[in-house]
Amino acid sequence: MIEQALHSISQFYPEIVIILTLCVIIVADLIIKSDKPVTGWIMLGGLVISGITILFQAGQNGSFFYNMVVVDPFAVFFKLLLVLAGIFVVLFSLQSKELDSYYTRKGEYYMLLSGMMLGMMLMVSSTNLLMIYIAFEVTSISSYVLVGFTKKETDSAEASTKYIIYGAVSSGIMLYGISILIGFTGATDLAAINDALQNRADIPMILNISILMILVGMGFKIAVVPFHFWAPDVYEGAPITITAILAVASKTAALGLLIRFFSVSFIDSNGLTATGIWQTIEGIHWTTLLGGMAALAMIVGNLTALRQDNIKRMLAYSSIAHAGYLLMGVVILAQEGLASIMLYLFIYLFMNLGAFYVAMLFSNSIQTESIEKYKGLGFRAPLESIAMTIFLVSLTGIPPTGGFVAKLYIFSAAISGGWIWLVTIAGITTVISLFYYIRVVKNMFFYKPESNEGIIQFDLPSKTILLILLVPILLFGIYFSPILEFAKNSVQIFGM
């Protein structure tokens, strides 16, 4: 037993590093009286070390802590994405003036951020319903507090309250669903649940409903229609760094969880059809349900984004729309779709974080998040505006940017699965999305700045971060075999 635990710990280094980081941050915050953001640097270091230990897990395959947690290529891919997003968000936080105006030392901020990272990393690697729920809650509770971190802003307080209420209800529903599922199958392990489901002669409706309830919780985290109502207010009210991590990392983690839950627990792994489409358990027509959700998310997200003036709110709706595009990859229930989702998430990370970063830089220097006030910025901050243009063009999906490649693969996966109507909706909504993304570009470049508005200078670190975010988008827009190979190999784990 001890041996098993020790062996498990050896596979748990990435998470342990994060836990240690969390503890060190608390202690450092108590001891060090400097005004410098020491805790931020500690967290950055912790994330980098954790990332390196994840790299060592590449190619491994096994489960630990009595099948609570697994290390497989799929989990490794997602954990790397999460850590990468975490590193960027910490870098952003170190530069954010919005956060500085509250606390100069921000010990608890980084502590909570570490907690959130831990939760998300567990979300993508748990295979046990209880563990899934715990990971889910660790992430949620940290993020509730973080959303309200700039607590004197009414927006931020409101966002936090809203997030808690929505979050509590949806995780309650999820927990209820989990308990029904456990009751019916007598197992908490996903593989065991799968066995139990395969051996049943009939699937009672209540079981389908329990899975629906679990989907509610995940849908809430992904912010997919109709569970998206919290997103715009929360994204707008939260500090921009937290909005970024919610829009990118939290969504990534929940999607990873959804894929694992869907493909391991209740798909008939022996029942592959000739075309490689997985068979789901009977009862509800799952693909149509997910397809409908994806379509709704694309339509609602894109149409509502058209009317927004706050850049964070606009990006919030755009991220709802992107959740729809991502779900398209799940809908076809085939490996190809999963590979395309992973490719999409990878590129989405860079382009969305990039857009948030430029928004933060602008907010730092001209104290506005209103797109209308972006007029003339193209001449006052040319480099940053060009970078923003590339990020937005990539979010639209115009070649030769990474966003195009991502969309191309999602679209082609859906077409090869025969989902023509869904792809058509995706195509139409992509055109709609052009309109609100390009509006930002238009405001930046098509208006002259006022005479009293001079050039805005940005320091070298911010330019470097921008460059790091830009390179993958432009590079993978032209040459994307490596990342596709990696994603493809990572989904082999489902054994099909």
Add this chain to the structure above:
Amino acid sequence: MELQILGIGILTWLVFIPILGMAAVLLIPGKNENAIRWTAAVATGIQLVLAIVIFSVFDRTKIGINEAETFQFVEHFSWITVDSVPWVGRIEITYFLGLDGLSAIMVILTSLIGLIGVISSWNIKKMVKGYFALYLLLVTGMMGVFVALDFFLFFIFWEVMLLPMYFLIGLWGGPRREYAAIKFFLYTFVGGILMLLAMLALYFSVAYTDPATGQTVHTFNMLHMMNPENYIEGGLLTGVDTTWRYVAWMALFINFAIKIPLFPFHTWLPDAHVEAPTPISVILAGILLKLGTYGLLRVNFPIFPDATQYFVTFMAILGMISIIYGALCAMAQDDFKKLIAYSSISHMGIVVLGIAALNTQGMVGGVLQMFNHGIITAVLFLSVGVLYDRTHTRGLYDFGGIANQMPKYTGVAMIGMFAGLGLPGLNGFVSELFSFLGAFEAYKWITMISVTGIIFTAGYILWTVQRVYLGERPDKLKDLKDLTPREILAFTPLIILIVFLGIYPAPAIELMNTSLSFLVEFVTN
């Protein structure tokens, strides 16, 4: 036929020279405006030289169209290959460039108009660096579309043109430039998405067996898509005359029709033209519109011969409507530039009518008309630009008696006008004649109605000549300077071509005849 410079194929140079120019432009400090202009001129100049080299060594007996062996200057490299994706097989995207008669003539047009655009951009004063960087990127996109034989590559180049054009209209355009720019962007982007979907559907329907490894390979190679044997069983677009094939054809057609622009997809064009700066109008009308008809001939016709035959009468009717509607609208304009924009719609209608005839005469006439219209419309837009520079107005009723003040300019503009009218002895006549002759064989009534468009054309052109160049001089138009040497430099090659091809069109026809005859045969059988 292969030509290499420094171990890199000539087509790659042709496409990416402007990108090198763009990099150089970006490195030159913004204050050094003349250096930037000269860099752009040198880059497009080299392109023209390369195009002339291609013209002189091009083998006119080779077919191209659907045979990889008879394409010339071919460059074919693996670009993205992902092995054995489950159920899909190998994914393959190639860097595949090549020329045949159809694309060769377009390449020559593009490089010529590209250089003339730079010359006429010389007096752009606002943000010179950004302007020329975007301009050169645009030229790369256009050239790339004409030489790409891999659908994916074709698509990338197609979409690369979007952003530069958006900014060129939106930043350097007239008063309503924002509206015009976003309208252009949205229209073309809708088309792009339709093309993307059709392209993906084709991709999943087409696979060939790699002779070396025996693997099934899905490919974006257009030539493979033209071979019915490569369509896999059960593929969406497999078979002949299926509904999905019609749908895919339609999606591609709408995309290209937006670019042409064919009635009823034309409404972006007048706005874009009126607001765009002169050189961009020249590029837009001279090259960009040709991408539409080129796309029809390169993609729709050979990949979907069945659907093409099914829809060809529909195409001819749209062509007819464009001819007459464009001419009538042109007649009603009081803005000189808008008039020429509508005349473009009318003239591109002739191209569509010609190629819809599906016989060699009509096809040669149509493609020649693409080339000729590119030249003529460049002259016309440059003429408007010259007047606008001097008077800051484009209202047709504001002018009069220009001929007395600017004799050289009037001479040049008249040649352009009459070539557009289809006066025998100038190049427009030859191609319109061929187009109508070909079309008459196929559709008697449609052609007879279309020909009445010529009368309206004569109407608006003669009326314009009368209003602008002849008659009384209004008092406010005084001391207008005649053409500057730079303007003469821009006009000269175009005027020479108008006259030369009017008298002796053989060099252009020979260039494309073999390929187009084969294309007709391929589509009709």
